[in-house]
Amino acid sequence: MRASLQLFALILGLTAGACGGSTTQPENSRSAATLAIDGRAVATDKSAYAVFPDADSGADPSVPAAQGGRGFTGEGWQTNTDYDLIGDPRAVKGGVLRQGMMTDFPGTFRYYGPNITEWNLSLYELAYESLLYLHPTTLEYIPGLATHWQIADDRRTFRFRINPNARWADGMPVTSDDVVATWRLSVD
Numbered sequence: 001m002r003a004s005l006q007l008f009a010l011i012l013g014l015t016a017g018a019c020g021g022s023t024t025q026p027e028n029s030r031s032a033a034t035l036a037i038d039g040r041a042v043a044t045d046k047s048a049y050a051v052f053p054d055a056d057s058g059a060d061p062s063v064p065a066a067q068g069g070r071g072f073t074g075e076g077w078q079t080n081t082d083y084d085l086i087g088d089p090r091a092v093k094g095g096v097l098r099q100g101m102m103t104d105f106p107g108t109f110r111y112y113g114p115n116i117t118e119w120n121l122s123l124y125e126l127a128y129e130s131l132l133y134l135h136p137t138t139l140e141y142i143p144g145l146a147t148h149w150q151i152a153d154d155r156r157t158f159r160f161r162i163n164p165n166a167r168w169a170d171g172m173p174v175t176s177d178d179v180v181a182t183w184r185l186s187v188d
Contacts, residue, residue, distance in 0.1 A: 042089050051081040052147055058165035068161040077148035083135050112185060131160050
């Protein structure tokens with residue numbers, strides 16, 4: 001029995017010593033600002049990711065800059081370009097997502113009206129983008145379909161600048177008429 005305890009103590013000691021590891025950084029370690037993932041350099045600094053890349057490339061030339069067209073500066077409007085990254089840029093891209101879904105089948109693809117299920121919400125979120133979102137940790141407004149917004153002092157009038165680069169799946173630009181039509185559908 002005593003020999004078994006001594007052998008156990010020896011194995012435990014060797015195992016604990018082997019788990020300690022070295023305190024020096026390995027030769028292939030990367031800086032915290034940039035990591036190599038799958039042979040690609042990935043920045044972990046949020047300032048490396050443009051919130052509105054090529055902001056004017058899709059702007060309608062007939063719309064003046066003051067109304068959100070080419071050259072829009074955002075003066076007098078609110079926006080949020082300083083929010084924390086959502087997700088980890090080091091996450092491995094691609095793969096398979098397996099998600100448990102509801103056991104029912106949608107009776108309709110409409111999001112509004114009778115016979116809707118949780119499927120309809122999932123489908124709706126895949127087809128439509130909100131004007132603004134709430135950041136999941138800070139609960140601040142962040143841009144969605146709208147790049148900028150104005151809220152009147154009376155809190156009854158809201159104005160949004162739709163991202164000029166926003167497009168439907170067929171390549172057609174998203175317009176304010178599209179947003180109004182979606183709003184009317186949801187409140188009808």
